[in-house]
Amino acid sequence: MNDILIKILKIIGIVVISPLVGGFLSGLDRKISARLQGRKGPSILQPFYDVRKLLQKEQIRVNSAYRFYVYLSLLFIIFTVVLIIMGGDLLLAIFVLTIGSLMFVLGGYASSSPYSNIGSERELLQMMAYEPCVLLVAIGLYYQSGSFFVKDIIAQDKPAIIYLPAIFLAFVYILTFKLRKSPFDLSMSHHGHQEIVKGITTEFSGEDLAIIEITHWYETIMALSFVYIFVAFSSPISHLYAVLACFAAFILEIIIDNACARVTWKTALSSAWGVTFFFGAANLIVLSLLSKF
Template sequence: MNLIWIILFLVLAPFVGGLISGIDRIVTARMQGRVGPPILQPFYDIGKLFQKEKLRINGMQNFCILSYLVLIIVAGAIFFGGGDLLLVGFSLMLAHVFLVLAGETANSPYSHIGAQRELLQVMAVEPMLILYAVAFYIVAGSFTVATIIEHGALGISYIWLLPGVFFGLIYIFTIKLRKSPFDLSTSHHGHQELVKGLTTEISGPTFGLYEIAHLYEVVILLGMIGIFFAGAPLLCICALVLLYLLEVFVDCSTARVKWQLMVKSSWLVIGLVAFVNILALSLFW
């Protein structure tokens, strides 16, 4: 495992994530004909959250949010340290289970429905996370990110070999970012039917931890998409920028769907595109 990368990730990821989030808000605003906040607004928001009074519904909830943050960071450290992709997926899953538990423990109707929907989101994306790791194993011969990037530098073009897997991952990217049309469990805006859904009962510094975890997660997700372009850094950055803008565009131009459609469509896309991609590889690679 590469310690330098781990430290870089730990220190820089929140800033990178915050900047991305700031740009996201400006672009979103422009698409909606608004001026939008300053680019550093996410940092101001989080800073302010830590000055708020510490309220608690119960101790368990705060504990679960802390675990969520810790496990997201663990997942990121494994990924950027060049570790095992399956482990990354498992840690992300564990982190989200803790987030769900944080929502459930509050015993509030809004946060309960939000938590159940978050769980459905986990269920919708989980097959993709496993197939993603498996796809790289088939092509690169290893689950470890370090080896995958090495092979990418040697000339294996993952994006040409795994277009289906790539598309599947892009599809669940929206679910993971909790952007419309899949902002079911909670969203960046007030929720019409669920107040703030999963995070309704989370406030003050604890909510700050949640926001930081989200910044880390955005960076991890971008990294996961990025390794499709291993060996071509310029192409990688262009692709990530384009993709993120596409996400913002989708966010602005679609309405929230029901959870049934989310789970069905996500499973269908994963099955038809990512799984078929892997099956074809297993026959011909």
């Protein structure tokens, strides 16, 4: 009985704390980006103020159904985050994540607005670009550790990154897609007006936009937790290193975001697939050769 209670408390903790950390990271992102561009930048808590303001806005909608998908998307992303942090099956988490991302895309389609539609197509393309790599991360970890369960992977004697350096690099490459950073922020971006307005989120306002923002906070935590899995192992101190690695990856993404211009969809797709293919295949082949000796 106690076990279940602790589990429930843990889940509630994850559900509450991850968006707070995600929102904080988002504030940090804006601060660092501003400094890189020679501005002072908003307060670190600005994302939370934004969301509060959005929640108080008047409700405006273009039809009755499209908002719904955004809420479903949030539910599934939370499911993913809980699944990963509780040490569950990584592959299942990826499948749930797929549904979550897909619901968001459907939200864009369902609004039947030209700009949202293009945004949805682009978002879908981005999903297609990063999906192989995400699957390959799970496969690589399973191949190396013999388990899909996060709790088993991070309980090994050595960190997974030693065996899977190339797959890790490929993951860092596609992390840019997941965090919606330039050069791969085709479907929507946090920066002002782009060629397709606000892309997939064009028709979302007020409460719905706030939900999308919160979903993105969860997504940030989810994406960084992959980095964590690569670094953490049985030694307790490694968990500190893992947190630092996540932080470093996040800072790196901010710098890339500010240093790169958006690329065309063809470049995005072919480069992501190319990196995944070569790094993934090379890593797996070396690993299979090593396991024979």
